[in-house]
Amino acid sequence: MFDRLWAPHGLVRYGVAPDHPEVKNCTHKFDAAATDPRFKFFGNVDVGSPSTPSPIPHTLRLPLTSIFTNYSHLLFATGCTLPTLHPSLPPSSYCTPALSLVHWYTQHPAAPPPPPLERTTHVSLIGNGNVSLDVARMLLTPPSILAKYDVPAPVLDVLSRSQVKHVSIFGRRGPLEAAFTTKELRELINLPDAAMVPIPEDVLDVRETTRQQGRILQLLRKGSNNAFGTTQKTWSLDFYRSPTGLVLPNEGEGTAMAKLNLAHTKVGGETGRAVPTGQTEEVETSLVVTSLGFHGEPTAPFYDSELKHLRTMPGGRVVDGNEEMKNVYASGWAATGAKGVLAATMMNAYGVADAILSDWLPGDKEVHTTMTPEGEGAEDVDLSKKREVMNPEPDLEGVPGEVQEGLETGVVTQYEDWKRVDEEEIRKGVGMGKERERVGWEEARAYLERS
Numbered sequence: 001m002f003d004r005l006w007a008p009h010g011l012v013r014y015g016v017a018p019d020h021p022e023v024k025n026c027t028h029k030f031d032a033a034a035t036d037p038r039f040k041f042f043g044n045v046d047v048g049s050p051s052t053p054s055p056i057p058h059t060l061r062l063p064l065t066s067i068f069t070n071y072s073h074l075l076f077a078t079g080c081t082l083p084t085l086h087p088s089l090p091p092s093s094y095c096t097p098a099l100s101l102v103h104w105y106t107q108h109p110a111a112p113p114p115p116p117l118e119r120t121t122h123v124s125l126i127g128n129g130n131v132s133l134d135v136a137r138m139l140l141t142p143p144s145i146l147a148k149y150d151v152p153a154p155v156l157d158v159l160s161r162s163q164v165k166h167v168s169i170f171g172r173r174g175p176l177e178a179a180f181t182t183k184e185l186r187e188l189i190n191l192p193d194a195a196m197v198p199i200p201e202d203v204l205d206v207r208e209t210t211r212q213q214g215r216i217l218q219l220l221r222k223g224s225n226n227a228f229g230t231t232q233k234t235w236s237l238d239f240y241r242s243p244t245g246l247v248l249p250n251e252g253e254g255t256a257m258a259k260l261n262l263a264h265t266k267v268g269g270e271t272g273r274a275v276p277t278g279q280t281e282e283v284e285t286s287l288v289v290t291s292l293g294f295h296g297e298p299t300a301p302f303y304d305s306e307l308k309h310l311r312t313m314p315g316g317r318v319v320d321g322n323e324e325m326k327n328v329y330a331s332g333w334a335a336t337g338a339k340g341v342l343a344a345t346m347m348n349a350y351g352v353a354d355a356i357l358s359d360w361l362p363g364d365k366e367v368h369t370t371m372t373p374e375g376e377g378a379e380d381v382d383l384s385k386k387r388e389v390m391n392p393e394p395d396l397e398g399v400p401g402e403v404q405e406g407l408e409t410g411v412v413t414q415y416e417d418w419k420r421v422d423e424e425e426i427r428k429g430v431g432m433g434k435e436r437e438r439v440g441w442e443e444a445r446a447y448l449e450r451s
Contacts, residue, residue, distance in 0.1 A: 084293045089126065134184070150429075177267065199239070294338040315351065326390065328389065
């Protein structure tokens with residue numbers, strides 16, 4: 001397993017909200033798998049073209065050809081790592097993707113700068129999925145509560161200086177189309193020091209078609225535990241609003257607010273899409289945070305610019321041009337694009353594992369433990385051709401030369417390295433009365449060299 005990040009577990013470590021420790025319990029399964037002597041983990045390794053700069057400068061660059069030479073099968077489980085930006089809201093000091101905030105408060109190796117919370121009073125979140133609600137909750141939860149979770153000390157320091165008083169969560173459609181879950185909404189409603197702005201009755205005058213929609217509408221009608229007007233901090237769910245632009249203040253104005261332009265919308269009857277009504281409004285805001293989904297990296301091997309992820313046949317078999325790549329596979333968001341929750345991507349991974357085993361078994365034997373994942377964008381594939389790029393008889397104990405050199409110089413990490421750092425993070429956390437105190441790459445590397 002090659003990971004661009006120095007620590008394993010991907011989104012569990014660098015995506016799950018710190019105050020959701022129960023979601024991270026799956027790491028026990030990962031630890032169990034890592035004890036298999038056939039498993040090897042190589043962290044801080046970025047696989048791809050050497051001519052393309054890595055988003056994480058300290059990684060070891062490994063050409064894809066080295067993978068082809070040293071292995072018989074290849075699986076891309078690289079997800080969708082880039083945020084989808086809004087065409088009317090280019091990034092600036094007043095507008096940032098939600099992913100940057102998530103990477104900041106999880107101390108991701110990409111190391112984005114902290115948001116300027118000491119001069120931020122009003123935050124506008126564009127998009128109302130679970131990531132938006134996570135960000136809102138992190139900004140509105142007292143740091144004294146967050147301090148017991150896996151929130152790094154530098155993050156808590158910034159949050160303790162925050163001047164945020166209100167968070168607006170804008171969605172272009174209505175409550176029935178909202179992407180957040182009941183659990184995430186309930187957590188916002190139960191915040192101890194914040195209250196929800198009541199939603200106009202006409203917005204909630206809709207008929208649910210599913211049990212989940214009914215529960216969400218019930219919660220929205222009830223409102224937050226704290227009555228509006230009784231807390232210093234507030235938040236709002238602003239439905240039927242679509243951004244059309246952001247006017248920045250003049251340079252040098254310091255704490256001046258930007259002006260977010262919004263079009264009022266309604267849901268089109270036949271299409272279900274948001275369509276403008278002709279009405280508009282302007283909202284003064286300190287910071288706009290866009291949370292509009294994700295897509296794959298255009299420089300990734302076998303990336304399809306139209307799909308914004310890899311093209312695959314059923315079973316996650318990767319396609320390049322009109323040819324199937326023999327023994328090359330993709331699973332999860334790398335194959336499907338950014339859709340579905342954790343359970344869906346897990347079942348997709350099981351289905352791709354079935355396909356790998358079925359292709360490896362002799363004759364027509366097949367393995368089916370779950371549904372075979374559907375492909376996408378492979379309609380014109382010539383089934384009579386398979387391009388062979390992998391090594392059919394690799395050295396099972398061999399390691400790419402670049403990786404071996406990285407292991408010797410301490411640039412590449414292995415799973416046992418991670419477990420040592422993991423123990424140290426937990427030890428430090430116990431002394432601070434929290435779940436763990438996580439470290440960054442430089443501190444981890446120094447610790448590994450000392451221990």
